[in-house]
Amino acid sequence: STSRVSAMNGVPQRGKLLTLDNMNPKVKRVEYAVRGPIVQRAVQIEKELREGVKKPFTEVIKANIGDAHAMGQKPITFLRQVLALCSYPELLKDNQFPEDAKKRAQRILEACGGHSIGAYSASQGIECIRHDVAHFIEKRDGGIPSNPDNIYLSTGASDAIVTILKLLVSGEGRDRTGVMISIPQYPLYSAALAELDAVQISYYLDEDKCWSLDVKELRRALYAARQHCNPRVLCIINPGNPTGQVQSRQCIEDVIRFAKEENLFLMADEVYQDNVYAEGCQFHSFKKVLFEMGPEYSSKVEMASFHSTSKCYMGECGFRGGYMEVINMDPEVKAQLTKLVSVRLCPPVPGQALLDLVVNPPQPDEPSYATFMKERTAVLAALAEKAKLTEQIFNTVPGITCNPVQGAMYTFPRISLPQKAIDKAKEEGQVPDMFYCMKLLEEEGICLVPGSGFGQREGTFHFRMTILPPTEKLKLVLKKIKDFHLRFTKEFS
Amino acid sequence: STSRVSAMNGVPQRGKLLTLDNMNPKVKRVEYAVRGPIVQRAVQIEKELREGVKKPFTEVIKANIGDAHAMGQKPITFLRQVLALCSYPELLKDNQFPEDAKKRAQRILEACGGHSIGAYSASQGIECIRHDVAHFIEKRDGGIPSNPDNIYLSTGASDAIVTILKLLVSGEGRDRTGVMISIPQYPLYSAALAELDAVQISYYLDEDKCWSLDVKELRRALYAARQHCNPRVLCIINPGNPTGQVQSRQCIEDVIRFAKEENLFLMADEVYQDNVYAEGCQFHSFKKVLFEMGPEYSSKVEMASFHSTSKCYMGECGFRGGYMEVINMDPEVKAQLTKLVSVRLCPPVPGQALLDLVVNPPQPDEPSYATFMKERTAVLAALAEKAKLTEQIFNTVPGITCNPVQGAMYTFPRISLPQKAIDKAKEEGQVPDMFYCMKLLEEEGICLVPGSGFGQREGTFHFRMTILPPTEKLKLVLKKIKDFHLRFTKEFS
Numbered sequence: 001s002t003s004r005v006s007a008m009n010g011v012p013q014r015g016k017l018l019t020l021d022n023m024n025p026k027v028k029r030v031e032y033a034v035r036g037p038i039v040q041r042a043v044q045i046e047k048e049l050r051e052g053v054k055k056p057f058t059e060v061i062k063a064n065i066g067d068a069h070a071m072g073q074k075p076i077t078f079l080r081q082v083l084a085l086c087s088y089p090e091l092l093k094d095n096q097f098p099e100d101a102k103k104r105a106q107r108i109l110e111a112c113g114g115h116s117i118g119a120y121s122a123s124q125g126i127e128c129i130r131h132d133v134a135h136f137i138e139k140r141d142g143g144i145p146s147n148p149d150n151i152y153l154s155t156g157a158s159d160a161i162v163t164i165l166k167l168l169v170s171g172e173g174r175d176r177t178g179v180m181i182s183i184p185q186y187p188l189y190s191a192a193l194a195e196l197d198a199v200q201i202s203y204y205l206d207e208d209k210c211w212s213l214d215v216k217e218l219r220r221a222l223y224a225a226r227q228h229c230n231p232r233v234l235c236i237i238n239p240g241n242p243t244g245q246v247q248s249r250q251c252i253e254d255v256i257r258f259a260k261e262e263n264l265f266l267m268a269d270e271v272y273q274d275n276v277y278a279e280g281c282q283f284h285s286f287k288k289v290l291f292e293m294g295p296e297y298s299s300k301v302e303m304a305s306f307h308s309t310s311k312c313y314m315g316e317c318g319f320r321g322g323y324m325e326v327i328n329m330d331p332e333v334k335a336q337l338t339k340l341v342s343v344r345l346c347p348p349v350p351g352q353a354l355l356d357l358v359v360n361p362p363q364p365d366e367p368s369y370a371t372f373m374k375e376r377t378a379v380l381a382a383l384a385e386k387a388k389l390t391e392q393i394f395n396t397v398p399g400i401t402c403n404p405v406q407g408a409m410y411t412f413p414r415i416s417l418p419q420k421a422i423d424k425a426k427e428e429g430q431v432p433d434m435f436y437c438m439k440l441l442e443e444e445g446i447c448l449v450p451g452s453g454f455g456q457r458e459g460t461f462h463f464r465m466t467i468l469p470p471t472e473k474l475k476l477v478l479k480k481i482k483d484f485h486l487r488f489t490k491e492f493s
Numbered sequence: 494s495t496s497r498v499s500a501m502n503g504v505p506q507r508g509k510l511l512t513l514d515n516m517n518p519k520v521k522r523v524e525y526a527v528r529g530p531i532v533q534r535a536v537q538i539e540k541e542l543r544e545g546v547k548k549p550f551t552e553v554i555k556a557n558i559g560d561a562h563a564m565g566q567k568p569i570t571f572l573r574q575v576l577a578l579c580s581y582p583e584l585l586k587d588n589q590f591p592e593d594a595k596k597r598a599q600r601i602l603e604a605c606g607g608h609s610i611g612a613y614s615a616s617q618g619i620e621c622i623r624h625d626v627a628h629f630i631e632k633r634d635g636g637i638p639s640n641p642d643n644i645y646l647s648t649g650a651s652d653a654i655v656t657i658l659k660l661l662v663s664g665e666g667r668d669r670t671g672v673m674i675s676i677p678q679y680p681l682y683s684a685a686l687a688e689l690d691a692v693q694i695s696y697y698l699d700e701d702k703c704w705s706l707d708v709k710e711l712r713r714a715l716y717a718a719r720q721h722c723n724p725r726v727l728c729i730i731n732p733g734n735p736t737g738q739v740q741s742r743q744c745i746e747d748v749i750r751f752a753k754e755e756n757l758f759l760m761a762d763e764v765y766q767d768n769v770y771a772e773g774c775q776f777h778s779f780k781k782v783l784f785e786m787g788p789e790y791s792s793k794v795e796m797a798s799f800h801s802t803s804k805c806y807m808g809e810c811g812f813r814g815g816y817m818e819v820i821n822m823d824p825e826v827k828a829q830l831t832k833l834v835s836v837r838l839c840p841p842v843p844g845q846a847l848l849d850l851v852v853n854p855p856q857p858d859e860p861s862y863a864t865f866m867k868e869r870t871a872v873l874a875a876l877a878e879k880a881k882l883t884e885q886i887f888n889t890v891p892g893i894t895c896n897p898v899q900g901a902m903y904t905f906p907r908i909s910l911p912q913k914a915i916d917k918a919k920e921e922g923q924v925p926d927m928f929y930c931m932k933l934l935e936e937e938g939i940c941l942v943p944g945s946g947f948g949q950r951e952g953t954f955h956f957r958m959t960i961l962p963p964t965e966k967l968k969l970v971l972k973k974i975k976d977f978h979l980r981f982t983k984e985f986s
Contacts, residue, residue: 016795016821016822016823016826017725017756017757017758017795018660018661018725018758018795018822018823018826019823019825019826020823020825020826020829022663023660023661023663023826023829024659024660024661024662024663025663027659027660027829027833028829030832030833030836031832032832032835032836034835035616035835035838036832036835043615065613067606067612067613068611068612069605069606069607069609069611069612070606070607070609070612070613071607072607073607074609075609075611080580080581081581083580083581084577084578084580084581084584085577087573087576087577087580087843088573088574088576088577091577091584094589096587112562112811113560113562113563114562114563114564114565114566116562116563116567116568116811117811117812118561118562118568118807118808118809118810118811118812119560119561119562119563119810119811120558120560120563120810120811121811122536123528155648155813155837155841156837156838158836158837158838159837166517166520166688167511167516167517167520168511168516168517169517170515170516170517170518187836188836191836192836195659195836232510232511263510264510265510265511302509302510302511314611315611316611317611317612317613317838317839318605318609318610318611318612318613318614318839318841318842318843319610319611319841319842319843320648320838320839320840320841320842328509329509329511330509330511330512330513332512332513333509333511333512333513333516336513336516336520336521339523339524339525339529340520340523342525342527342528342529343523343525343651343680343681343684343685343688344648344649344651344652345528345649345651345810345813346810346811346813347813348648348811348812348813348841348843348844349811349812349813350580350811350812350841350843350844351841351843
């Protein structure tokens with residue numbers, strides 16, 4: 001089908017050179033539901049609304065992604081003041097900016113080539129920012145040392161996660177690297193594994209126990225996988241995305257012990273570390289628990305942990321800031337890592353600057369402290385309220401079961417779908433929860449991500465919804481979903 | 494070697510899990526000289542200087558990379574004003590900012606989720622910025638239409654280049670995708686090909702004809718490669734990096750005809766499109782020439798062209814802004830491309846904002862126009878002067894031959910090395926031009942990149958130096974290199 005004779009000039013001509021048939025098959029296997037077909041349809045509907053097409057709603061609410069500012073959350077003043085000062089240093093002469101903002105900006109600029117955030121930085125990130133990150137980690141982890149040489153700044157956490165996976169992937173056939181990821185998972189992981197041609201090893205979180213992780217399930221998944229690949233990596237997302245659970249200290253210890261026993265490289269995705277709402281829950285970093293388990297562990301277990309400027313109280317997704325800390329990495333491998341990141345030159349410098357402010361926020365004796373704390377506290381308090389609200393309202397709907405949103409920014413409720421709806425979906429060639437979400441989008445203008453995009457136990461159905469909309473809008477969203485769910489259930493019963 | 498019995502507790506323990514032996518072999522093969530060992534040594538020397546170690550120089554001059562701001566070039570006022578306004582919209586109330594800067598900032602903010610550059614954008618880039626890019630291309634190319642749907646914003650040009658290569662790579666053994674790249678080349682290409690396990694097909698630029706490209710050489714390289722792989726892609730860098738040549742219109746036509754005849758996907762790296770200095774030279778975009786060749790070409794040849802905010806007159810490397818335009822891409826493949834870029838969510842939004850200003854600069858009737866033009870012209874005029882100066886001074890040195898720097902930001906002079914130096918280098922396990930550059934760094938504090946990092950004809954030696962240092966410093970650098978070269982030649986004769 002790629003070669004045909006043109007009627008025009010009699011010489012052989014080709015169709016497209018690059019086609020679905022001959023393109024990279026690994027790329028074809030990539031799936032990323034968070035921005036998949038449902039979001040494309042949502043964008044289309046928005047366009048239709050603008051063009052005057054009548055719909056049963058007046059706006060599309062995109063609850064498919066953890067995008068705080070898009071949901072109306074205001075940027076933290078201090079962060080943006082410093083960024084403005086870094087962008088246009090003439091403003092340093094301006095009296096309207098507080099002294100601590102100016103000091104931070106000057107310090108960042110002094111660390112930049114030519115005192116400009118327009119210069120490339122070191123590929124690993126600006127040195128003084130890596131020091132600030134290490135200091136932040138030390139403080140967070142009660143004094144456990146962090147070495148700035150082990151910090152790599154990145155383009156969001158996604159970039160760092162894929163980079164570490166790249167290092168770890170090797171082998172063919174039965175020797176292919178296997179990577180353990182939770183189900184449900186954040187689909188960056190499955191997408192990266194498809195692209196890198198690594199084997200995905202799925203371990204299931206326990207929905208009945210608030211999406212907690214059981215080491216027995218890890219062991220089951222691992223031992224089964226050893227039959228057909230070489231499992232080398234264990235990925236953990238804590239607090240959980242899309243499931244919102246917060247791991248107990250005990251659970252983290254068990255995971256670390258398991259990783260050590262089974263010789264697994266640990267990847268700890270901790271981008272929601274400030275997003276913990278439920279009473280009795282607390283964020284424990286894998287690094288801290290690892291070191292508290294004693295030198296037998298802290299000197300042995302190889303690990304990378306990831307953080308980002310996109311979540312927590314700041315929600316600065318657009319800046320694509322982030323870092324990782326690598327622990328116990330072989331120095332020769334670390335040299336390879338440094339080489340690998342140098343090919344892309346450097347992470348965006350405005351994102352690095354932003355990260356610096358996140359790890360080194362205003363201190364009590366500084367002029368911006370009060371406002372900063374007020375803004376930060378307000379965001380986190382509102383999120384805590386919305387987490388509770390979401391759980392409560394969903395659990396009043398027959399056919400929706402919702403675990404507590406202990407942390408992160410999402411709820412992943414389970415939905416019962418009538419058999420007729422399941423059959424109808426299959427008839428239309430759709431997975432049932434995609435059918436459900438698509439219908440919700442068309443009828444109510446609410447964009448969610450079907451559970452199938454994250455993985456779920458066979459025969460169960462879910463969706464992921466972010467809790468980020470402002471409280472009043474969130475209430476509206478929850479009501480609309482409730483009404484829709486009842487209508488949907490009735491329609492297909 | 495990865496398993497041993499611990500004396501401590503009698504159970505088998507391992508060395509490192511992740512080692513040079515078992516890591517991803519493709520990553521190990523990656524090389525990127527622009528930030529390689531010589532730059533690491535330069536950073537080390539800078540540290541030693543700060544610690545008071547005595548050297549024959551007081552500062553390291555890093556002429557290894559095209560990093561304009563690091564070399565003292567000042568940011569363009571208008572760009573930074575708008576970025577500050579986007580970062581901290583409170584400043585929109587401020588009288589010190591010109592109205593056109595405010596208008597631009599408002600327009601960008603209105604196109605952002607929640608009117609914040611902290612929101613994720615569409616993965617392909619903010620829609621109104623893609624429209625501005627398309628409009629910019631149309632204007633640049635004399636009215637040839639550009640479709641915003643074919644524009645993908647990116648994290649610098651590197652990101653887009655690797656993304657397109659990812660789509661194109663497939664096959665195994667003799668079916669592996671072959672990618673034609675110039676020698677000398679910018680090592681992003683060879684690095685990406687190593688990582689993607691594609692076959693590098695080297696075609697040589699003609700140093701004797703000012704690094705021009707001859708289609709005969711393309712054909713030679715292609716036909717030889719067909720014996721052992723499946724050549725599908727032809728990469729061109731124009732203006733050239735590291736070689737600084739500017740392709741003639743005729744040459745571009747020949748290349749396009751060749752690509753069509755031989756069924757090659759064209760990748761046109763045009764990030765230096767504003768950096769043309771030599772009299773009689775002019776930038777011709779591949780897109781424009783393609784369309785001027787008539788529908789037989791313009792409807793057939795599949796192509797991607799790349800641009801960036803890092804070079805030209807603005808030199809804003811740290812923002813990692815860029816775009817690509819894809820032409821004649823199969824719609825199904827384009828859908829795969831859109832899916833692939835969505836996994837990384839979006840390019841950094843401040844970089845997108847910056848790109849918008851670059852493609853939509855102040856117009857003659859706007860208040861910022863005069864200053865903008867003055868600054869832009871000054872940068873480009875200084876570069877033109879430095880391009881000439883560099884060529885002239887190098888050509889006064891016996892043993893250094895330097896082609897005119899027609900465009901881009903680099904010179905790639907040829908250096909004669911005495912046999913004794915070559916022998917000495919081999920003795921020390923170094924390639925000869927690395928030995929030369931290392932010695933230059935240690936003795937004069939000047940950091941260049943050895944020609945071997947870009948590729949060169951066997952038996953020839955070169956280095957790449959950026960022409961970006963301020964004129965007086967550039968003169969000093971040239972003098973130091975001259976003195977060093979004479980001393981080096983004498984020492985090893």
